[in-house]
Amino acid sequence: MMAIIPLALPNKIGFSLPFLYKPITTRGGGGGSSCSAFTCRSVSSxxxxxxxDVVQASLPDYAPNDSxxxxxxxxxIKYCNRGSSEIKSEFIPLVIEDQIVGYIHNGFFDNYLRRFKDVFVFVPSDSRFGTTVTLNKTLSTPEERTRVVGKVIKCLAEEEKELIPGIRNELYPVTPSFGSPPYFSLERAAAPYFGIKAYGVHMNGFVKRDGEKFLWIGKxxxxxxxxxxxxxxxxxGGLPHGMSCIANLIKECxxxxGIPLSLSNQAMSVGAVSYVDVDGYRYKRDVxxxxxxxLPGDFIPKNQDGEVxxxxxxxxxxxxxxxxxxHFFKPNCSLVIMDFLFRHGCIGPECLGYLDLLQSLRSGDTS
Structure with missing residues (x-):
């Protein structure tokens, strides 16, 4: 494995195709500049x-005094894993059939959920987990729980538009671990407010040209x-209830x-990253x-759903x-790309902090 990939660039970066970098004059004097590809400094976006702006920030001599x-x-990684143990103590376990499936902030419960007494039950002293929240025992099937909790989410969203933004009418399974039968399903936008485990698929689409690797990036x-x-x-994309990872990936492709099945079915599963992000009432536990x-060198992506x-x-x-x-990248994408950098030899053990960085890519529970 290579520790660092040196990056030498001429004064002009230019390619003949419009989806590649436009020509941009680098800062500094004449001649090529050789600089470590892993010099670091964060600047606010x-x-x-x-x-x-993206191209300028990517150049080796953009910040020549970087460490x-x-x-x-x-x-x-720190940004994706916000929340001290003290803040996390403000959340109450959501327990279904003696399994912890989520965490609800005590303020969110008191201010918004407690009044739905026929749905949510506050248990001040559970023998196993201490103070918990559970669902009313009359809601005994996944279908009933999904329907009733869905009504609560809809009610809250109608009362306060900004409380749970981005309602998508897409359901996530509520389960203690990946692949376990779900106890019910929950609106995707509400998942962080119930602290359930959420799963997604992220794909690095890359191209090899003249011995160099390129990544397709979307805006x-x-x-x-x-x-x-x-x-x-x-x-x-997020992984909805009732769909396998590969089926979801092919759909999202x-x-x-606009990636056809003949290409998307060649995608290789290469692992997972995880994080725990606590912010206000939200407790994100994502894998x-x-x-x-x-991808072929001549492939050009074409968005079909208007989201890119x-x-x-x-x-x-x-x-x-x-x-x-x-901070141009959506935060969790950075973690997946870091994982790509490790696996493709761009970060090696000679880099100070190598093992800590590798371990921190899986800061959340990967069960």
Whole structure:
């Protein structure tokens, strides 16, 4: 495994195809500049940015005084794993049939859920878990629970538009671990407010040219309800109830990038990353299944569902620079791309913090 990939670029970066980088003059003097692909410094992103901003931030001499550690990567991991143990203690376990399936903030329960006494039951002293929340025992089947809890979510969303934004009418399974039979299903937008485990699929679509690897990167539509206008994977999506990972990936490939089945069914499962993000009433416990797909050099993605504004094909080393130096990427995408960098030899054990960074990509429960 290579520890660091040196990146030498001429004064002009230019390619003949419009979806690749536009020519941009680098900062600094004449001649080629050789710089570690893993120099790090984070800078705040503006509220909006262009592809030209992305290209500038990716260049080796954009920040010539950067250190050569992995601090920029650690910052992105920290952002995805917010919440101290003290803050987490403000959440009450959601228990169904003697299994913890989620966590609900005590303020969210008191202010919004407690009044639905025929649905939610507060248990002040459970023999196994202490103080808990459960569902009324009259709700004995997954179908009943899904229907009744769904009514509560709809009611809350109608009363306070900003309480649970982004209602999608898409259901996530409520389960203690991946593959276990769900106790009920929950509106996707409400998943963090109930602290349930949520799963997704993210795919690195890459191309090899003249011995160099490039990643296809998408820029989310400014109309997206979440993370509008930010950089994203070529293909990614949450895993809804009743659908396998590969079936969901194939569906997302077609919808988000126009990738035909003849290509998408070649995607390789390569592992998973996880994180726990606690912010206000929200307790995100996400596991992202990672896939790699090597695409033909002449393939050009075409979004089909209106959720992606545009795509660019960017050298892997430059993508790494953007992750470290900016906040242009949707936060959890950074974790999946870091995993790609490890597996493709872009980060090696000679890098200070190598093992800590590798371990921190799975900071959440991966069960």
């Amino acid at each position: 503006p509220t909006s940015f262009t592809w030209d 050569s550690d992995l601090s920029g990567f650690f910052e992105k 989310r539509s400014p109309m997206k309800q979440t993370f509008p206008g930010m950089l994203d994977h070529l293909v990614a 077609e919808e988000e990038a 992202l299944f990672c896939y790699d797909l090597e 504004e545009s795509f660019k094909l960017i050298p892997v080393e430059n993508v790494a620079n953007v992750i470290r130096r900016t």
